[in-house]
């Protein structure tokens with residue numbers, strides 16, 4: 001069995017996002033980058049398939065050379081192979097095409113992405129891979145079990161969840177329930193240094209969207225405090241003044 | 246060139262978010278001066294579709310045969326794309342629901358379209374086709390320029406005001422050949438009697454300050470009384486006090502309801518990321534220094550176990 005996990009690199013969740021003075025770009029000065037949190041869950045599922053089914057686990061990242069460090073972290077956790085497509089990741093469709101092109105010689109049984117990248121919150125790469133490869137895609141996937149040629153999955157739907165099965169290959173996008181993130185161990189860290197990263201040049205390079213402007217969210221105009229002794233007043237405001245219920 | 250709106254149904258019925266979406270699509274089409282068509286996929290009575298006429302719908306393609314009886318992302322995308330071709334659509338809009346999130350990107354890949362997911366505004370067409378969305382999990386807004394000729398937009402729930410308009414629905418049965426044979430749906434489990442968090446207009450949420458799962462009774466009571474959904478912070482769902490489906494924040498569900506009441510939640514940056522676009526935020530916390538107060542419209546510094554029962558009593562007194 002061969003499993004591919006797609007890894008995106010995002011600012012640490014504690015980052016306060018700031019923009020350049022003209023609001024045309026994000027100011028990444030001093031920002032610490034991490035593996036996109038959802039991709040840690042995806043990787044954890046990949047590790048489980050490796051341990052329980054002897055799967056070969058490949059990770060792929062689309063991004064410039066500083067992304068090698070996150071691929072090495074995946075090695076330390078236990079990934080076997082790493083591919084980096086050497087180009088800036090600009091939008092979901094571009095990343096999708098690069099991932100499909102860079103892995104076109106290989107047939108993966110399961111491809112796992114995160115539900116979304118926490119930077120641009122696109123939530124699209126997994127489904128797009130499904131479309132380009134013509135295979136089933138299951139987004140917001142919380143469970144994936146593989147038996148022979150069949151994947152059994154569970155996904156979130158509006159107001160509930162759905163169980164489904166599909167013939168391999170499949171692509172799923174991970175929510176946190178899919179797998180508990182792994183911590184690298186000493187052996188993994190030692191091995192990570194020597195595992196080679198395959199660097200692939202981009203196939204198309206074309207972007208389909210651009211972002212030329214950013215805004216910070218409007219600041220709240222200040223909190224209006226209500227004395228705990230008169231807590232009922234809050235309900236009066238929400239009901240009579242704001243007419244919220 | 247025309248706009249196509251996908252009117253999603255839930256077991257044959259349409260929701261408020263569909264009406265928001267139709268209004269958005271109608272405003273988009275009139276802004277661009279082009280025609281608007283709609284597509285419905287799955288088993289829906291014509292009368293249910295006709296009832297949407299009051300939001301200004303005209304022509305609706307209805308794909309309603311055995312192959313699309315159940316949602317399958319690949320098959321539904323095929324049907325949607327066939328209708329997009331037949332109707333000459335260059336822009337397709339969908340709701341940012343679970344199924345919309347699955348279809349929109351597949352459709353964009355199929356049509357080689359620029360896509361923006363989670364849009365919260367009509368495009369600014371003065372200089373390109375620029376749509377506003379939240380980025381960095383509510384920590385900012387990005388203005389995305391869709392540069393390809395074809396475009397796909399998924400609209401966030403509860404981000405566009407419904408408006409009625411004269412419309413005269415005409416339904417055309419459309420048969421699309423789709424292939425869903427690789428996927429089997431084995432079970433659908435729905436929470437009953439509860440308002441799904443993703444579409445709730447009012448939310449009552451609680452955190453570790455409540456000390457234990459046995460104390461959620463008052464939270465549920467308050468939520469029930471005002472017709473709100475319940476939510477929680479990440480550690481609360483991690484330890485199993487509440488189901489994972491209630492976890493909001495940067496790594497959980499992102500919500501933007503009209504009202505978010507937070508009880509015993511400190512307001513960590515990852516929590517705020519998922520809820521800060523709520524229109525009115527009320528915070529109840531015994532610590533006056535809790536960071537959540539900085540993101541709040543209304544705050545009560547006090548013990549949840551004293552304050553919440555007072556709120557419950559006050560709601561009961563309203564009628």
Ligand SMILES: Cc1cc2nc3c(=O)[nH]c(=O)nc-3n(C[C@H](O)[C@H](O)[C@H](O)COP(=O)(O)OP(=O)(O)OC[C@H]3O[C@@H](n4cnc5c(N)ncnc54)[C@H](O)[C@@H]3O)c2cc1C
Nearest residue numbers: 452453454478479494495496509510511515516531532549
């Ligand atoms: C990668 C990453 C992702 C994360 N993602 C999320 C996420 O998506 N969502 C999320 O919520 N968190 C997330 N977190 C966790 C986040 O950092 C906080 O730890 C978490 O939000 C804290 O939850 P809490 O406010 O319920 O608990 P605490 O921080 O323990 O706060 C409890 C609050 O209750 C108050 N309190 C105590 N007793 C009472 C009382 N009797 N009456 C009133 N108030 C009382 C206290 O003053 C305190 O402010 C993430 C963390 C990481 C590292």
Ligand SMILES: Nc1ncnc2c1ncn2[C@@H]1O[C@H](COP(=O)(O)O)[C@@H](O)[C@H]1O
Nearest residue numbers: 008062089113114116117122123124125
């Ligand atoms: N630059 C990238 N390289 C590799 N995988 C990516 C990249 N960007 C996104 N992904 C994958 O696609 C998922 C969804 O990302 P997005 O569609 O950008 O929100 C992420 O969780 C990753 O698994």
